[in-house]
Amino acid sequence: MKRSYTYSFILILALAITCPAQDNANYDESKVPDYTLPKILVNTKGKKISTKEQWEKLRRPEILDMFADQMYGKIPENDVKVSFKVIKQDDKALGGKAVKKEVLATFTGNGKKAEMNILIYLPHSVSGPAPLFLGLNFFGNHTLQPDPDITLNPNWMRNSKDFGITENKATEATRGIRNSRWPVEEIIQRGYGVATIYYGDIDPDFDDGFQNGIHPLFYKKGQTKPTEAEWGAIGAWAWGLSRALDYFETDSQVDHTKVAVLGHSRLGKASLWAGAADERFALVISNDSGCGGAALSRRAFGETVQRINTSFPYWFNDNFTQYNGKEASLPFDQHMLIALMAPRPVYVASAQDDQWADPKGEYLSTYLAGEVYKLYNLPTLTSGEMPPVDQPLKEGTLGYHMRTGKHDITLYDWTQYMDFADKYFK
Numbered sequence: 179m180k181r182s183y184t185y186s187f188i189l190i191l192a193l194a195i196t197c198p199a200q201d202n203a204n205y206d207e208s209k210v211p212d213y214t215l216p217k218i219l220v221n222t223k224g225k226k227i228s229t230k231e232q233w234e235k236l237r238r239p240e241i242l243d244m245f246a247d248q249m250y251g252k253i254p255e256n257d258v259k260v261s262f263k264v265i266k267q268d269d270k271a272l273g274g275k276a277v278k279k280e281v282l283a284t285f286t287g288n289g290k291k292a293e294m295n296i297l298i299y300l301p302h303s304v305s306g307p308a309p310l311f312l313g314l315n316f317f318g319n320h321t322l323q324p325d326p327d328i329t330l331n332p333n334w335m336r337n338s339k340d341f342g343i344t345e346n347k348a349t350e351a352t353r354g355i356r357n358s359r360w361p362v363e364e365i366i367q368r369g370y371g372v373a374t375i376y377y378g379d380i381d382p383d384f385d386d387g388f389q390n391g392i393h394p395l396f397y398k399k400g401q402t403k404p405t406e407a408e409w410g411a412i413g414a415w416a417w418g419l420s421r422a423l424d425y426f427e428t429d430s431q432v433d434h435t436k437v438a439v440l441g442h443s444r445l446g447k448a449s450l451w452a453g454a455a456d457e458r459f460a461l462v463i464s465n466d467s468g469c470g471g472a473a474l475s476r477r478a479f480g481e482t483v484q485r486i487n488t489s490f491p492y493w494f495n496d497n498f499t500q501y502n503g504k505e506a507s508l509p510f511d512q513h514m515l516i517a518l519m520a521p522r523p524v525y526v527a528s529a530q531d532d533q534w535a536d537p538k539g540e541y542l543s544t545y546l547a548g549e550v551y552k553l554y555n556l557p558t559l560t561s562g563e564m565p566p567v568d569q570p571l572k573e574g575t576l577g578y579h580m581r582t583g584k585h586d587i588t589l590y591d592w593t594q595y596m597d598f599a600d601k602y603f604k
Contacts, residue, residue, distance in 0.1 A: 203479075203480050203481065203482070203485070203534065204478060204479055204480070205479070205480065205533050207479075207538075210477050210478065210479055211476070211477075211478060211506075213474075213476035213477070213505075213506060214506075215474070215476065215511050215513065215546065216508075216509060216510055216511060216514065218237070218241075218513065218514055218517050218546070218547075218549050218550055219233075219237065219549055219550070219553075221236050221237045221240055222240055227553075228553075229553060230521075230553040230554050233520070233550060233553055238518060241510060241514050241517070241518060242454065242455070242518055244509050244510050245451070245454065245510060245514075245515060245518075246407075246455075247407050247497065248495075248497045248498060248501075248508075248509065248510075249470075249494050249495065249497070249498045249510075250409065250410070250412055250413045250416070250451045250455075250494060250495065251404065251407065251408050251409030251410050251412075251413040251494065251495035251497075252407050252408055252409060252413075252495075253396070253408075253409055253413065253417060254396040254397075254398070254404070254405075254408055254409075256287055256288070256395065256396040256397075256398075257287060258285055258286065258287035258392075258395050258396060259285070259286045259287065260283060260284070260285055260421055260424065261283070261284045261286075262281055262282070262283050262284075262424075262425045262428065263281065263282050263284070264279055264280070264281050265280050265281070265282045265295075265329075266278075266279065266280040266327070266329070267279045267280075268327065271299065271325075272299070272362070272363055272366060274302070275301065275302055275303070275363070275366055275367075276299045276300060276301055276302060276362075276366045277298075277299070277300045277302070277431065278297075278298070278299055278325075278327075279296075279297075279298040279300075280295055280296070280297055280298075280319075280328070280329060281295070281296040281298065281425055282294075282295055282296075283295075283296060283421055283422070283425065285392055285395055285421075286395070287395035287396060288394060288395055288396075288397060290394050290395050291395075292379075292380075292391060292392045292395060293379065294375055294379040294380055294418055294421065294422075295319060295329060295331070295375065295376065295379060296373055296374075296375050296422050296425060297319035297322065297328060297373065297374050297375070298310075298371065298372075298373040298432075299362055299365075299366055299371060299372050299373075300366075300371040300431050300432065301366045301367075301369055301370065301371060303366075303367075303369055304369050304371075306433070307430060307431060307432055307433035307434075308369070308370065308371040308431065308432060308433055309369075309370055309371065309433050309436035309437070309438075309599065309603040309604070310370060310371035310372065310373055310426065310432055310433070310436070310437050310438070311365065311370055311371070311372045311373070311437075311438045311440050311463075311595070311599075312372075312373045312374070312419060312422055312423070312426075312437055312438065312439050312440065313373075313374055313439065313440040313441050313442075313445065313449065314374065314375050314376070314377040314380075314415055314418070314419065314441060314445045314448060314449075315356065315359075315360070315374045315375070315376055315377065315445075316336070316356070316376075316377065316445070317335060317336075317338070317341065317343070317348065317352060317355065317356055317376070318330070318331035318335065318348050318352065318376045318378075319331065319374055319375070319376055320348065320352065320353050320354075321352055321353065321354065321355045321356035321357075321360075322354070322356060322357060322360040322362055322374060323353070323354055323357060323362060324353045324354030324357070325353065325354070326350075326353065328353070330348055330349075330350065330353075331348050331376050331378070331379070332347075332348075333376065333378045333379060333382065334346050334347075334378055334382045334384070334390070335347055335348050335378065336383060336384075341355050358588070358589070359442070359586070359587045359588075360372065360374065361589050361592055364589065364592065364593075365592065365596065368596045368600075369604070370596060370599070370603075371432060373422060373426075375418060375419075375422060377415050377418075377445060377448075378391075379418070380392055380414050380415050380417070380418035381393065381411045381414040381415060383411065383444075384492075385490075385491060385492045386492075387402075387403060388403045388404055388492065389402075391411075391414060392414055392417070392418070393409075393414065404495065404496075405496075406495060406496040406497050407495055407496075407497055408495060409495060410492050410493050410494045410495050411490075411492050411493050412444070412447050412448050412451060412470070412493050412494060413451065413494075413495070415445065415448035415452075416448045416449075416451040416452035416455060416456075417452075419439055419448065419449065419452040419456075419459075420452060420455070420456045420458075423437055423456065423458055423459065433603075434458070435460060436460050436461075436602075436603045437458070437459055437460055437461075438459070438460065438461035438462070438463055438595070438599055438603075439452050439453050439459045439461070439462055439463065440463040440465065440595065441463070441464065441465065441467065442465040442466055442467075442586075442587040443465070443466055443467065443468070443535075443585065444467075444470075444471075444490075444493065446463075446464040446465050446466060446467030446468075446471050446472070447464075447467050447468075447470045447471035447493075449462060449463060449464060449467075450462060450464050450467060450471055450472065450515055450516070451515075453518075453519050453522070453524070454515055454518035454519060457522070459522070460522060460523075460602065460603070461522060461523050461524070461525070461598075461599055461602060461603075462519050462522065462523075462524045462525075463524075463525045463526075463527075463595050464524075464525070464526045464527065464540070465527050465587045465591055466527065466528060466529055466532050466535045466585050466586070466587070467526075467535065467540070468480065468481055468532075468534060468535030468536060468539075468540070469481040469482060469483065469485075469486050469535070469536070470483075470486055470493065470494065470512075471512065471535075471540075472512055472515075472516065472526045472539075472540040472543050472544065473512060473535060473536040473539035473540045473543065474511050474512055474513065474536070474539040474542055474543050475501075475505045475508055475511055475512060476505045476506060476508070476511055477536060477538070477539045477542075478505055479533075479536040479538070479539055480533050480534040480535060480536040480539075481534050481535065481536070482503075482505070483498070483501050483502055483503070483504075483505055483508075484502035484503045487499050487502055488502070511543070512539075512543045513542065513543040513544075513545075513546035513547050514547075515543075516543050516544055516547035516576075517546075517547040517549065517550040517551075519547075520547070520550040520551050520553070520554060520556075521551065521554040521556055521575065522575075523575045523576070523577070523598065523601075523602055524544070524547070524575070524576055524577070525572070525576075525577035525578070525594070525595055525598050526540050526541070526543070526544045526576075526577070526578050527540075527578065527579050527580070527581065527591055527594065527595075528540045528541065528578075528579070528580040528581070529580065529581050529582075529583050529584055529585055529586065530567050530580055530581065530582050530583065531583060531584045531585070532584060532585040534585070535585065537564070537580050538564060540578075541564045541565075541578055541580070542562070544559060544576050544577075544578050545558075545559040545561070545562055545576075545578075547576060548574075548576055551574075551575055551576060556574070556575040557573065557574035557575055558574050558575060558576050559571060559574060559576050559578060560574075564580065565578065565579070565580065567580050567581070567582055568580075568581060568582055568590075570594045570597075572594060572597060572598045572601075577594070577598045579591075579594055
């Protein structure tokens with residue numbers, strides 16, 4: 179594949195200075211290895227896929243199974259029971275503009291229990307069930323709003339000097355600290371609901387040998403960790419998103435047929451895998467998901483397979499480690515993950531200063547996934563060249579933008595996502 183998009187030396191130097199832990203990464207387009215991508219529309223038996231029926235029956239199941247077996251991990255078979263209970267409800271939240279609910283999901287298996295708290299805001303302005311954005315958060319549901327009524331999350335929390343989190347526990351001072359990433363009032367004003375879950379409710383984001391979170395609920399007799407092919411943390415987080423969707427199917431105030439799953443960074447990886455594995459999600463959004471998310475692995479630009487498996491050995495399954503430094507031997511690449519969403523709409527976003535996540539690799543994945551969307555006669559991205567910064571492409575079924583700024587999710591990003599959702603949900 180021809181490489182044509184080169185970033186300035188100044189930007190590369192700035193990244194090296196501000197991100198010393200990442201200074202061995204490649205940010206030079208001229209050093210991206212030559213690569214050949216696996217063909218989306220040729221199955222493992224060499225048969226060319228030329229219709230949407232062939233895609234759905236022959237090729238899509240192959241690709242989905244490859245990602246499960248070799249990367250995100252398979253969900254073990256076990257009789258884990260799931261129950262839901264509304265534990266809090268305020269019909270006059272946000273100054274009377276919304277209904278606020280907390281729903282406790284309880285998972286039981288192997289004599290063990292895990293709980294997941296879903297925080298939901300639904301607009302009063304919508305007559306009937308509301309379309310909704312669902313995503314995981316990094317520091318607890320209570321960080322969305324400075325509301326003392328939202329349950330303060332009791333689980334393990336990553337320490338943060340900026341947020342005053344020590345001893346891995348949330349404090350009252352952390353209420354509302356993430357409201358810039360979750361513009362709840364703007365989302366409600368646009369006629370959408372928003373729901374979120376602290377990802378640590380499902381699986382804590384540290385290498386604990388899979389002894390906490392939901393994994394032990396699925397172990398067979400004598401098992402103490404997932405097998406090489408079974409899921410890691412990202413697979414578990416995606417599973418939790420699907421369980422929230424199970425609840426929405428029972429809530430008459432939520433339009434469960436119009437749920438957009440969304441995630442930022444590592445949680446963007448989880449949203450993509452959730453959208454691929456669970457076709458009930460009507461729209462899938464990736465924000466700065468990078469390696470293991472929307473970015474092409476074979477480019478080895480910014481974060482690489484080896485780096486991510488070394489830094490976070492519990493995110494993916496153990497089978498994925500065989501591709502450390504050997505991206506060319508992967509039987510798939512991330513454009514095929516995005517293609518698994520077809521014919522559902524997908525929006526991928528990057529940030530100009532977030533070269534660690536490889537914006538060009540994220541764009542190319544989105545563009546190349548269009549091969550499958552064309553089988554459904556759906557409009558896709560029309561050029562292999564990236565769009566200018568801050569000029570979103572959201573006319574087709576595949577949307578993309580690269581925003582000015584750093585690794586973050588901002589109101590600008592949310593505005594594009596809501597504009598994109600308007601085409602399909604309203």
